[in-house]
Amino acid sequence: MTARSFRRGLLLPALAGLCIVTAARADSPASSAEQxxxxxxxxxxxxxxxxxxxxxxxxxxxxxxxxxxxDGRDFLLRVPGASNSALSDAALAGVLNWLVERFAGEEAGKGTPDFTAAEVMAARRRPLVGVHRARLEIATRLAAAGLSTPVDY
Ligand code: HEC
Known part of the structure; x- marks a missing residue:
């Protein structure tokens, strides 16, 4: 074995190990939804x-x-920025739950079931076409129920 092939023999597994560690970090439960x-x-x-x-x-x-x-819950799961993200199903479910906790306000998210990885996986199989139209239709139904949401973004 030459010195060069010996070094390569060490370098490649080291690089592969680094990739595995990095990938695992990005997706492990320890990396928080907030991150x-x-x-x-x-x-x-x-x-x-x-x-x-x-x-x-x-x-x-x-x-x-x-x-x-x-229908709003379904929209949250399927909105492209979320469903097309590189996050795993479990990690995206975690982020969505974090969004509810962080942005829904004291009362709003109370009593709603947590998003699960299985739910995210199923939603990802049904890509949302016509995002704005879908959002507008949901907003109209929400408004009828006394829950107005901005639609002019
Ligand atoms: C490249 C910019 C971009 C990124 C990155 C992005 N979003 Fe979005 N997001 C949007 C836009 C634009 C909309 C409005 C709907 C549309 O046009 O897709 C939106 C809409 C949403 C909505 C619906 C809000 C509403 O009032 O209708 C949610 C929830 C959401 N995003 C969550 C996420 C989550 C979670 C992530 C990260 C995993 C994310 N987004 C990443 C741009 C982005």
């Missing part, structure tokens, strides 16, 4: 979830209301 929000969502939605006027909806104004209806 995943910071990495995958915050760039658009902002640290405090207020979004960008007329471009990105404020999670503070919507999550607490959407979570209270089945």
């Amino acid at each position: 995943n929000y910071v990495l995958r969502c915050q760039g658009c939605h902002g640290a405090d979830g207020v979004g960008v006027a007329h471009k990105i909806p404020s999670l503070r104004d919507s999550v607490g209301k959407l979570i209270r209806r089945d």
Whole structure:
């Protein structure tokens, strides 16, 4: 064995090990939902979830209301920024639960069941086409139930 092939023999497993550790970190239960929000969502939605006027909806104004209806819950699971993210099903379920805890307000999320990895997996098989139309229809039904959400983002 030459010195070079010996070094390569050490380097490759070391690199592979590094990749495995990095991948495991990004997805392990220990990496918190908040960290995943910071990495995958915050760039658009902002640290405090207020979004960008007329471009990105404020999670503070919507999550607490959407979570209270089945169609709103389904929308939360299937909105492209969430469902198309690189997060695993379990990690995305964790982020969605964190969103409810963080942005739904004291009362709004109470009593609603947690999102599960199985639910995320099933939702990801049904991509949402016509996001804005779907959101508008849900907003109309929410408003009829006395839960108005901004639609002009
Ligand atoms: C590249 C920018 C971007 C990223 C990254 C992003 N989003 Fe979004 N998000 C949007 C936009 C834009 C909308 C409005 C709907 C649409 O056009 O898809 C939205 C809508 C939403 C909504 C619905 C809010 C409402 O009032 O209708 C939720 C919930 C949401 N995103 C969660 C997430 C989560 C969770 C992540 C991270 C895993 C994420 N988003 C990452 C841009 C983004």
